[in-house]
Structure formats: structure tokens, C-alpha cells
Amino acid sequence: MIDQLNISENNFEQCIKCTVCTVYCPVTAVNPLYPGPKQAGPDGERYRLKHRDFYNEALKYCLNCKRCEVACPSGVRISDIILSARNRYSRGSAGLRDRMLAHTDMMGGLATRLSPTVNGLLRLKPVKLAMDLTLGIDRRRTFPAYTPRKFTTWYRRHAAERQERFANQVTYFHGCYVNYNFPRLGKDLVKVMNAIGWGVQLMKDEKCCGVARIANRLIKQATDAAKVNLREIGAQVEAGRDVIATSSTCVMTMRDEYPHVLGLDNAGVRDHIMTATRFLYNLVESGRVKLAFKPDYRLHAAYHTPCHLVRLGWGIYSTELLKMIPGLQLTILDYNCCGIAGTYGFKKENYAYSQAIGKQLFDSIAEAAPDIVATDCETCKWQIEMSTGLKVANPISIIADALDVEATRQLNNV
Amino acid sequence: MKFDTIIIGGGLSGMTAGITLARAGQRVAVFSTGQSALQFSSGSMELLGQLDGQNVERPTEAYDSLPAGHPYRRIGKAKWLDLLGRVQPMLSEAGINTIGDSSRNRWRLTPLGKLKPAWLTLDDFATFTSPGKLPWRSVALVNITDFIDFYPQFLAPTLERRGVKCRQESVTIPRLEKLRQSSTEMRAPTVARLLDDDAIRQIAGRLNVIARDVDALIMPAVVGLRDDHQLTLLRRLIVKPVYFVTTMSASVPGIRIQMQLDAYFKKLGGTLFPGDTIVRAEMCGDRIQAVYSVNHGDEPLEAENYVLASGSFFGNGLVALTDRIVEPVFGLDVDAPGARAEWYKPDLYDAQPFMSYGVRSDDSFRPSASGKTILNLYAVGSILGGCNPIKEGCGAGVAMLTAMAAADRILE
Numbered sequence: 074m075i076d077q078l079n080i081s082e083n084n085f086e087q088c089i090k091c092t093v094c095t096v097y098c099p100v101t102a103v104n105p106l107y108p109g110p111k112q113a114g115p116d117g118e119r120y121r122l123k124h125r126d127f128y129n130e131a132l133k134y135c136l137n138c139k140r141c142e143v144a145c146p147s148g149v150r151i152s153d154i155i156l157s158a159r160n161r162y163s164r165g166s167a168g169l170r171d172r173m174l175a176h177t178d179m180m181g182g183l184a185t186r187l188s189p190t191v192n193g194l195l196r197l198k199p200v201k202l203a204m205d206l207t208l209g210i211d212r213r214r215t216f217p218a219y220t221p222r223k224f225t226t227w228y229r230r231h232a233a234e235r236q237e238r239f240a241n242q243v244t245y246f247h248g249c250y251v252n253y254n255f256p257r258l259g260k261d262l263v264k265v266m267n268a269i270g271w272g273v274q275l276m277k278d279e280k281c282c283g284v285a286r287i288a289n290r291l292i293k294q295a296t297d298a299a300k301v302n303l304r305e306i307g308a309q310v311e312a313g314r315d316v317i318a319t320s321s322t323c324v325m326t327m328r329d330e331y332p333h334v335l336g337l338d339n340a341g342v343r344d345h346i347m348t349a350t351r352f353l354y355n356l357v358e359s360g361r362v363k364l365a366f367k368p369d370y371r372l373h374a375a376y377h378t379p380c381h382l383v384r385l386g387w388g389i390y391s392t393e394l395l396k397m398i399p400g401l402q403l404t405i406l407d408y409n410c411c412g413i414a415g416t417y418g419f420k421k422e423n424y425a426y427s428q429a430i431g432k433q434l435f436d437s438i439a440e441a442a443p444d445i446v447a448t449d450c451e452t453c454k455w456q457i458e459m460s461t462g463l464k465v466a467n468p469i470s471i472i473a474d475a476l477d478v479e480a481t482r483q484l485n486n487v
Numbered sequence: 488m489k490f491d492t493i494i495i496g497g498g499l500s501g502m503t504a505g506i507t508l509a510r511a512g513q514r515v516a517v518f519s520t521g522q523s524a525l526q527f528s529s530g531s532m533e534l535l536g537q538l539d540g541q542n543v544e545r546p547t548e549a550y551d552s553l554p555a556g557h558p559y560r561r562i563g564k565a566k567w568l569d570l571l572g573r574v575q576p577m578l579s580e581a582g583i584n585t586i587g588d589s590s591r592n593r594w595r596l597t598p599l600g601k602l603k604p605a606w607l608t609l610d611d612f613a614t615f616t617s618p619g620k621l622p623w624r625s626v627a628l629v630n631i632t633d634f635i636d637f638y639p640q641f642l643a644p645t646l647e648r649r650g651v652k653c654r655q656e657s658v659t660i661p662r663l664e665k666l667r668q669s670s671t672e673m674r675a676p677t678v679a680r681l682l683d684d685d686a687i688r689q690i691a692g693r694l695n696v697i698a699r700d701v702d703a704l705i706m707p708a709v710v711g712l713r714d715d716h717q718l719t720l721l722r723r724l725i726v727k728p729v730y731f732v733t734t735m736s737a738s739v740p741g742i743r744i745q746m747q748l749d750a751y752f753k754k755l756g757g758t759l760f761p762g763d764t765i766v767r768a769e770m771c772g773d774r775i776q777a778v779y780s781v782n783h784g785d786e787p788l789e790a791e792n793y794v795l796a797s798g799s800f801f802g803n804g805l806v807a808l809t810d811r812i813v814e815p816v817f818g819l820d821v822d823a824p825g826a827r828a829e830w831y832k833p834d835l836y837d838a839q840p841f842m843s844y845g846v847r848s849d850d851s852f853r854p855s856a857s858g859k860t861i862l863n864l865y866a867v868g869s870i871l872g873g874c875n876p877i878k879e880g881c882g883a884g885v886a887m888l889t890a891m892a893a894a895d896r897i898l899e
């Protein structure tokens with residue numbers, strides 16, 4: 074209703090100047106150089122619309138965590154305004170480091186082929202120092218390891234054929250992380266879905282969702298990839314299949330940033346793109362499938378809601394699913410940003426801010442003293458593993474571990 | 488998803504309803520688009536401050552003079568008195584400690600140096616039992632250096648007129664100095680976030696020097712964003728009493744109240760959906776069958792009962808279009824004149840008619856759409872009409888008491 078009265082993008086003119094957004098911005102709390110969401114977003118936009126010289130390079134400090142948007146009483150899409158402004162007005166072009174960090178798929182493809190060497194190299198102190206000095210990638214950062222065999226390779230050789238047996242089918246958007254760094258999560262998803270009688274398909278052509286390219290101002294590349302993804306997702310939806318992902322960020326990007334930041338129309342497919350936990354929860358809740366868990370399974374997990382899942386409002390699907398596991402003790406942590414925000418925390422100039430932002434979360438994890446941390450985002454996983462020393466797993470992996478596959482198959486007549 | 492009750496709006500009224508229901512064992516969900524009017528709270532909750540242009544001293548005695556359509560009148564006097572007794576205990580269970588009493592208003596100091604009637608006030612705020620005489624001979628008004636939302640120069644004349652000698656001081660510490668690089672961020676919540684235990688200890692050292700020859704210190708409310716840990720620490724370290732006055736713009740105590748209510752609701756087993764907006768309902772006869780939200784799309788959100796606590800114009804509980812005022816979720820009937828010119832008075836400080844508009848409802852606060860009462864929906868808080876919360880000073884009272892009344896109905 075309010076949207077109809079707008080003449081500008083991202084609800085910018087709905088701002089009532091209440092400063093509520095600034096209260097919830099994790100960057101404002103630690104970095105005095107950042108003007109804060111109100112200034113960087115709707116306030117600054119008023120000036121930028123007059124002249125691009127009003128653009129302030131400090132907008133680069135925004136994490137794109139979207140906490141400001143969740144707090145805003147007026148529905149202003151503050152971080153979309155900030156991202157768009159960065160892309161439109163920033164004078165500097167993305168340097169080598171930003172390009173490298175942004176091309177999670179190309180870098181991943183390269184590194185996978187060379188993974189033992191690359192992983193070893195990325196752990197070496199001199200290499201880290203060199204990357205720090207030459208590229209500005211902070212040397213204190215632990216790199217996620219690359220896998221020697223991509224998820225898609227495993228899927229084609231060991232899973233694709235089996236999927237045809239199932240009457241129900243869903244499509245999996247695996248994303249760069251599952252493909253190049255952590256195929257185990259993709260395998261876990263296939264295991265769970267197959268146990269309840271659902272086959273898992275992949276898209277013919279999947280490109281990186283583009284979140285890192287958008288954040289690093291590589292808009293043309295992001296748009297090209299997004300168009301391919303939208304076309305492929307469209308084909309899946311046409312065939313009657315929803316598209317699910319185990320990364321909350323991929324989902325948020327394809328649902329919200331494609332239209333709001335890249336200006337691509339995804340209305341026809343948006344409702345069919347969702348997190349795997351939402352899809353699974355709905356199947357269970359509607360009584361269409363049943364889950365059986367191992368009677369002797371015991372684990373204390375602390376669940377961290379990734380910022381982008383807070384924005385999607387879907388944390389509940391993950392926590393409700395985890396609550397179904399009888400042997401699982403679940404602590405739901407308060408919403409706090411982990412501070413890494415994808416490629417942000419890898420950059421030397423952001424490292425200290427990134428860790429300062431995450432401190433509240435790390436402290437609350439220490440207090441809960443769980444066996445494991447559960448979360449739906451891969452970059453949260455890196456950050457929490459590096460900063461707390463605890464293992465972090467996607468809820469789908471925890472379900473896969475706890476699942477009594479035989480009993481589940483029987484319950485679902487598989 | 489299925490709940491016993493779904494609440495639309497997570498402000499003071501929505502959270503009060505949520506807490507009341509969750510405490511009685513219900514499975515409750517609260518959906519809230521964004522933060523609420525609590526973010527601007529003065530630190531005082533108002534029950535009834537003004538009637539016919541006169542300050543109200545004894546709200547319970549003024550009850551019978553309220554107009555018939557006032558939400559308090561519709562609760563009924565006996566019930567209203569009963570509910571009044573439940574508010575302070577509920578707040579203190581959530582960790583919100585207040586002073587005040589419904590039979591007699593106290594007086595609070597506003598940031599612009601006025602004295603206004605107040606019902607319940609956070610116990611670390613400056614309030615007085617009578618507006619004529621204040622309990623001090625001398626005070627220091629201590630600002631944070633360069634903090635732009637606190638005006639000692641407005642407070643001093645009010646205090647001096649009542650025989651209190653005022654000294655204006657300011658304090659800072661290195662970490663606040665850094666904040667001054669960006670003056671627009673020198674706002675209460677940003678300052679509050681930097682005041683951890685260490686910072687409080689540093690500030691306390693300077694305050695104790697200032698406190699030597701005054702009876703009390705008065706400071707802007709910039710301490711304690713998440714809980715009252717730092718507040719307690721500060722008061723323990725300072726040799727003289729410290730009182731706070733709310734700041735302009737976003738309010739630290741208001742944010743704290745919201746966080747404490749949210750945390751208490753979650754502790755009672757309630758589920759919060761922050762940043763999500765309920766957009767439409769599916770009806771089955773006179774009853775709501777399910778509601779739908781932006782984030783959950785076509786997934787039905789089902790409950791036995793629904794509470795609409797979506798606030799007034801602030802927060803879009805009511806929306807003014809060019810030619811009419813609408814309630815956007817259910818399309819409820821709204822009591823408001825058709826002609827836009829009647830909605831407001833040109834003088835900003837007049838009682839504004841639009842402030843008293845609201846959805847039409849029966850005496851159980853069940854609203855109607857196209858003249859038909861919806862049987863499992865209750866409207867509570869500032870979305871109700873029949874009172875002018877700003878002019879009458881009854882915002883928090885209406886929010887909490889109507890919420891409790893509706894929750895009790897649901898539990899009956």
C-alpha cells in the first residue's frame with residue numbers, strides 16, 4: 074500500500090529520521106569512521122541524488138548485515154540503498170584483492186584442482202604475510218580449506234542416477250561453498266532428502282549467487298551470473314520443482330538483492346527459492362513426511378541465526394527442525410552479528426572491526442558452552458570456528474547425523 | 488505454523504499481551520515490522536496526565552470524568568483497577584524496575600525542563616512527589632562533552648525557580664572522544680554502547696570530583712542499553728545520588744525496556760518474528776482462519792486468536808491516504824471523519840484530532856470490518872481510538888491495560 078505512493082527506490086522516502094536503524098548497526102558500534110545506516114542510507118541518498126560528489130567512500134564499511142532494515146519501523150531498505158550507492162557512485166574500481174575475494178566460484182574452481190597445494194600454502198605463515206602485504210588480506214584470518222573433489226563431481230558420479238527413483242523431486246542450489254570447500258554438506262542434504270523419499274536435482278548451469286560480487290562492486294559480473302541463475306531457476310520452477318539452498322546468504326541474495334540491487338525481475342520464481350530447512354520443515358509440518366532419529370543420539374548445540382536469515386525471518390524453520398531431534402539439547406543464541414560478512418572480514422582494513430563486532434556472539438557461545446554451534450551460513454561458520462575453536466555445522470548436517478535413515482525410510486514408505 | 492495466539496506488533500501493547508498469554512502457558516508468536524514507539528520513551532509510563540486542559544494528580548479518582556468512549560471506560564472500572572495492580576509486578580519480572588503509583592501521579596523532568604505528571608517511571612530517573620518543591624539544595628547538571636541531545640540550559644531555570652542551585656559540568660573519556668569525529672553519531676545509544684564497565688569506572692572517577700559539593704547529579708540517560716548492569720555499577724561507585732533525564736531522539740531507557748520485554752517474552756517460551764510484517768488474512772465467516780506475512784509468503788500462520796497491536800500512524804498501524812484513513816492488514820472500520828481538513832489543526836501544539844482516531848471495536852476490543860465484528864481478533868494499544876495519548880498523557884496505560892484486558896478475554 075505504501076509502496077504505491079513511492080516514486081523512488083527501496084522505500085527511501087518513507088524514512089522518518091528516527092535514528093532507530095543506527096542503534097542496531099554493529100559497525101557504528103565499533104567504527105567511528107562509519108557514518109551509520111541513517112546517514113549512509115536515506116540521509117545521504119538525498120544528497121547523492123543531487124550530485125554524486127556527496128558520495129562518501131566510508132560506505133564501504135557497511136557489512137550488508139541488514140540489521141538496520143529489520144529494526145526500521147518504516148520499511149526503508151537501508152542496506153539496499155547503501156549497496157546501490159556503492160555500486161553507482163564509488164570512484165575507485167575493485168582492485169585485484171577484491172576481485173579475487175569476489176570470484177568465489179572462479180577462485181574455487183582453480184583452487185579445487187590444486188587443493189593440496191593451495192590449502193597448504195594458505196596455512197603457511199610467509200604466504201599469509203605476503204597476501205597481507207601485497208593484497209591486503211588479513212594474515213590473522215584462517216582460510217576455509219578447498220576440497221580436492223567438487224560436490225558436482227561427486228553428485229554426477231555417485232548420486233545423480235539414484236535420484237531418478239524418487240517420485241518427488243526438488244532442486245538444490247549448492248553454491249560455491251558446498252561445491253569447492255565443503256561437499257559434505259551437499260551430501261548430507263541428499264542423504265536426508267532421499268531418506269524421506271525426495272530426489273535431489275541440480276540445475277543444468279549454476280553460477281555463483283553473486284553476493285560477493287555485489288559487495289565488491291562487480292555489478293556487471295553479478296548481473297550476468299544472476300541472469301543465468303534466474304533462467305535456470307525458471308526452468309526448474311517450470312518443471313514443478315522448488316529450488317532450495319543450504320546457504321541463507323545465497324537465498325537472500327537471489328530473492329531480495331536480485332530485484333532490489335541488481336534491478337532484475339524475479340517475481341515469477343521468488344517464492345520458489347528457499348532455504349532447505351524451510352522446505353523440510355514444511356514437509357514435516359504438513360504431515361507429508363516423517364523423520365525418525367537415532368535413539369542414542371546426544372549433542373548440545375547452540376544455534377546462531379545468521380544476519381541474512383534474520384532478514385529472511387526464517388531462523389524459526391532451522392530451530393524448529395532441530396527441536397525435533399530428541400537427543401539434541403538446543404540453546405538458541407541471541408541475535409548478534411558474527412562480524413565476518415562474507416569477504417568483508419578477510420580484508421585487512423576490516424579485520425579488527427570484524428572481530429570486535431563478533432565479540433558479543435563469541436562471548437555468548439562461550440557462556441552456553443555447547444558441543445557444537447549450528448548455523449545456516451558458511452561465512453558465519455568460518456568466523457565462529459576461527460574465533461571460538463568450536464566446530465560449526467549446518468542444521469542439515471546435524472539432522473543428517475542424527476537421522477535414523479532406515480526407520481525414516483520405512484515411515485515414508487521409501 | 489500454528490500457535491494459540493498470534494500478535495501483530497511488538498511494541499508495548501503487543502509485548503504486554505504476549506507476556507500475559509505466554510505466562511499463562513499459551514504458545515504465542517509476535518510479529519513486528521520494526522521497532523516500536525518504545526524507542527522514544529521518556530522513561531515514564533503515563534496513565535492519565537491531563538484532563539480538560541488540567542494536570543491530573545489522582546488518576547484513579549479522575550476515572551469517572553473520562554469520556555464514555557475512552558478505552559479505560561470500555562475496560563470497566565472494576566477490571567481497570569484490578570489490571571492497574573498487575574502492571575508493576577509484570578514489569579519487574581521482566582527486570583524493569585519502576586517507581587510510581589496509580590492513585591497519585593509523580594512529576595518527571597522532561598528534557599526541555601518541564602515538569603509533567605507521570606505514572607510509573609524507571610527508578611533511576613528524576614521524579615518528584617510534588618511539582619512545587621524539589622528534594623535538593625544544589626545539583627550538578629553533567630553532560631557528556633559535545634553530546635547534542637541533552638540541554639542543561641533548559642533544565643537549570645526550572646530547577647533554580649524551585650530553589651535548587653545548579654552547576655553545569657561536562658565529562659568525557661578517551662573512548663567517547665573518538666565518537667566526536669562524527670558528530671552526527673554522538674547520539675544516546677551510540678554513547679551508551681561505549682559505556683562498558685571500564686568506561687563507567689573512568690567516568691565515575693570524574694563524577695565523584697564534581698559530586699563533592701552538590702546534593703545530586705543529573706545526567707542524560709546514556710547508560711544501560713541492554714540491561715541495568717552498568718547503571719547499578721555507576722550508582723554504586725558515585726558517592727551522591729545520580730538521576731537521569733531522557734534525551735531527545737532515540738531513547739536508551741526505551742530501547743532497554745524493549746529488549747527486556749523481548750527477552751522476558753522469549754524466556755516464557757514466546758516466539759518473536761522481528762522484521763516481519765503481517766499483510767493479509769484469510770477469513771472463514773466471522774473468524775480469521777490464518778494470516779500471512781511478507782517473510783513467510785504463502786505459508787499460513789494459524790492461531791485460535793489474533794491480537795492487533797500495530798500502533799497508530801507511527802509504525803503504520805493506521806495509514807492516512809489522501810482521502811481516508813485505513814487499517815491496512817484487515818481493512819477494519821476506522822473511526823475518523825472523511826474530510827482530510829478535519830484531521831489536523833494548523834497549530835502543531837493543539838490537541839491534534841488524528842491522534843484520537845482508531846479502529847472501531849466492541850467493548851471486548853474486538854474490531855469490525857464492514858460493520859461485522861471479527862470474533863477472534865482483539866485490537867489493543869494505540870491503534871484504538873477514543874483517547875489522545877499525547878494530549879492526555881495516557882499512552883502506556885492504554886497500551887498495557889487494553890493488552891491485558893484482551894489477553895484475559897482470550898484466556899477466559
Ligand SMILES: Cc1cc2nc3c(=O)[nH]c(=O)nc-3n(C[C@H](O)[C@H](O)[C@H](O)COP(=O)(O)OP(=O)(O)OC[C@H]3O[C@@H](n4cnc5c(N)ncnc54)[C@H](O)[C@@H]3O)c2cc1C
Pocket residue numbers: 146495496497498499500501518519520521522523524525527528529530531532533534763764765766796797798799801802803804816867868869870876880881882883884886
Ligand atoms: C514518539 C513517541 C513517543 C512516546 N513516548 C511515550 C512515553 O514516554 N510515555 C508514554 O506513556 N507513552 C508514550 N507514547 C505513546 C505510545 O504510543 C504508547 O506509550 C505505546 O508505546 C504504544 O504502544 P503500541 O504497542 O500500541 O504501538 P507501537 O509502539 O507503535 O507498536 C506497534 C508495532 O507494530 C508494528 N507493526 C505495525 N504494523 C504491523 C504489521 N502489519 N505486521 C507486523 N508488525 C506491525 C510496528 O512496527 C511497531 O513495532 C509515545 C508515542 C510516540 C509515537
Ligand code: SF4
Pocket residue numbers: 087088089090091092093094095110111114115144145146147148149151
Ligand atoms: S530506522 Fe528507518 S525511518 Fe528511522 S531513520 Fe533509519 S531509515 Fe529512517
Ligand code: SF4
Pocket residue numbers: 097098099100101109110113134135136137138139140141142151152155
Ligand atoms: S547493513 Fe548492517 S552494517 Fe550496513 S548499515 Fe545496516 S546495520 Fe549497519
